[in-house]
Amino acid sequence: MTTQPWTRGRRIGVDVGSVRVGVAMCDPDGILASPVATLPRDQVTESDKVSSDMSEILRLVAEHEVVEIVVGLPINLAGKEGPAAVLIRQYADRLAELADPVPVLLTDERMSTAAATRRLSERGVRGRRQRAVIDQVAAVEILQRWLDARRAVRG
Numbered sequence: 001m002t003t004q005p006w007t008r009g010r011r012i013g014v015d016v017g018s019v020r021v022g023v024a025m026c027d028p029d030g031i032l033a034s035p036v037a038t039l040p041r042d043q044v045t046e047s048d049k050v051s052s053d054m055s056e057i058l059r060l061v062a063e064h065e066v067v068e069i070v071v072g073l074p075i076n077l078a079g080k081e082g083p084a085a086v087l088i089r090q091y092a093d094r095l096a097e098l099a100d101p102v103p104v105l106l107t108d109e110r111m112s113t114a115a116a117t118r119r120l121s122e123r124g125v126r127g128r129r130q131r132a133v134i135d136q137v138a139a140v141e142i143l144q145r146w147l148d149a150r151r152a153v154r155g
Contacts, residue, residue, distance in 0.1 A: 006030075006150060009067030012060060013143025015109065015135050016071060016091050017041060021053045022135025024143045025064065030151065033143035035136035036060065054095055061102055069099055072109030072142040107146045109138070 008028055015022035023036040037060075042051035050058075061069065071092045074084045089106070096104035119137060 007067055010064045011068045011070055011143060011147070012036075012057065012064075012066050013139045013146065014057065014069060014071045014095075015139040015142055016088050017135060020135045021057075022137070022139035023057060023060065024136060024139035025060070025066070026143055026147055030147050033140045033147060035133065035140050038133065038135045050098060054098060057095065058098055061099055066102060069095065069102060069104045070143055070146045071095070071104060071106055072138070073106040075108050075110050077110065105146075107142060107149075109142050 008030075010028055011026050011030065013024040013026075013033055015024075019041055021039045021041050023039065024033045025036050026033045037056070039053040039056050041053050044051040057069070060066065071088065073088055073092075074082070076082055092104050092106055119141075
């Protein structure tokens with residue numbers, strides 16, 4: 001899961017939670033991330049089965065000719081990975097197997113949900129309405145930060 005050279009194309013951002021998975025996508029030039037969906041998270045334990053959330057991500061990858069999948073990795077404020085990061089790495093590894101040859105990349109998602117919550121609150125979205133879209137907005141935050149960092153590196 002190394003960083004690939006920049007190529008034009010859509011990227012999908014994924015915020016994996018224990019209950020829901022938020023999905024965002026960017027334009028082919030990698031300028032702007034937009035929300036796509038909130039998917040219920042399936043807990044599939046048999047390696048030969050594909051969860052419905054991964055199935056939907058794979059469908060989006062194929063439909064939109066996605067060139068990279070960016071998954072948020074939870075890192076604590078001290079910069080360390082905890083138990084949640086282990087589970088996200090497992091999810092990303094399984095997604096990488098299924099999405100091959102589309103690369104799956106991990107990126108620091110520190111504070112993405114907090115930033116998403118703040119953005120929604122600033123726009124007056126609260127309570128049940130906020131819970132329905134928070135994962136999508138967190139996925140947008142993850143993907144947009146990744147795009148901005150890549151843009152800074154590539155000049």
